[in-house]
Amino acid sequence: MGRWPSTFDYVGSGGSDLSAFGQERYSSLEGYARDVVEVCEELDLTSAVFVGHSVSAMVGVLAARMALLIMGNPERPELGEELTNSFCATDPDIAAIFARTTFLSDSREDLKSVTVPTLVLECSQDVIAPREVGAYVHAAIPSSRLVTLDATGHCPQLSAPQATNEAILTFSADFR
Structure with missing residues (x-):
């Protein structure tokens, strides 16, 4: 299984345009959600698969230590390096705002209003x-399916891409 046809980077991370960042917009989760909606509207998407997780970006030694902890695959140090590089490529000021927004937000009440079929991968x-x-999350989202991958760490799209792809494709096949 290959890579997905296209990927999305939030403003301030990956290959995004840093000049598009606005502290007011991104100091709440609604700003990040608006980005996703705007991309879907621009591309005229009627269906999409989103693979994501919430991880703050760190810099320097903290980035390396956090990446290794988050990745959870000490026998595969290249995965920790890949995540560290991703963290270090993020503007530190933007990363701090993202971390604050992510860690201080509580969206548990929003889960029950999710009405689309949802795959919860863990x-x-x-x-x-x-x-x-x-x-x-599975109990809170009425139309969800929970799949537990035989994988370690917080980023199965990196540590277990084959299993992650298979789980997503199996789930998606039910809605074609």
Whole structure:
């Protein structure tokens, strides 16, 4: 299985245009959600698969240590390096705003209003989001399916891409 046909980077991360960042817009989760909606509207998408997680970007030694902890695959140091490079490529001021917004937001009440079919993927071992988190999200979203991957860490799209792709394709096949 290859890479997805296109990827999306939030403003301030990856290959995004840093000049598009506005602190007021991105100091709430609504700003990030508006980005996704605007991209979908611009591309005239009628269906889409979103693979994501909430991880703050760190810099320097903290980035490397956090990346290794988040990745959770010490036997595969190249995965920690890939995540560290991603963290370090993020503007530190924007990363701080993203981290504050992500860690201080509580969207649990919003889960029950999700009306689209939702795949909740979790790893069997994840120090950032233990299995109780997946169970909670699954129970809160009426039309969700919970799949536990035999994978370690918080980024299965990096540590277990084949299993992640298969889970998404299996789930998506039910809605074609």
